[in-house]
Amino acid sequence: xxxxxxxxxxxxxxxxxxxxxxxxxxxxxxxxxxxxxxxxxxxxxxxxxxxxxxxxxxxxxxxxxxxxxxxxxxxxxxxxxxxxxxxxxxxxxxxxxxxxxxxxxxxxxxxxxxxxxxxxxxxxxxxxxxxxx
Numbered sequence: 001x002x003x004x005x006x007x008x009x010x011x012x013x014x015x016x017x018x019x020x021x022x023x024x025x026x027x028x029x030x031x032x033x034x035x036x037x038x039x040x041x042x043x044x045x046x047x048x049x050x051x052x053x054x055x056x057x058x059x060x061x062x063x064x065x066x067x068x069x070x071x072x073x074x075x076x077x078x079x080x081x082x083x084x085x086x087x088x089x090x091x092x093x094x095x096x097x098x099x100x101x102x103x104x105x106x107x108x109x110x111x112x113x114x115x116x117x118x119x120x121x122x123x124x125x126x127x128x129x130x131x132x133x
Contacts, residue, residue: 001028002045009049014041 002025004011015028015038025045027038067073090098120126 004047006053008053010051010053011047012050014045014047 002014002016013028013030015026017024017026017037024037025041025043027041029038032038093101
């Protein structure tokens with residue numbers, strides 16, 4: 001197997017079979033079965049550059065869409081939208097609908113009963129008799 005090591009360029013691998021009567025050279029690919037031969041190359045061997053070796057990645061340029069799709073920017077835009085747009089939307093709602101929407105929030109939630117039920121369930125005790133006036 002002839003493999004050229006060069007710092008700047010890459011070359012194809014060449015398989016060279018030496019027999020008592022003849023010597024043949026053929027292209028070889030990594031992972032190919034050893035019994036299969038590639039295209040035969042003529043003598044003298046002339047190896048052509050396959051590609052130039054590039055060790056560095058090219059730096060990306062500025063992308064405005066990439067900046068706008070940043071999660072921090074998206075959260076800021078949504079927050080600003082809520083700050084400036086929601087008050088205008090709320091002022092455009094008629095007063096009757098606004099009263100209906102705010103009415104359930106004015107009623108106090110009765111969480112004492114729920115907390116007692118959870119405590120009784122965890123301790124295994126029976127519920128106390130509730131006193132009503």
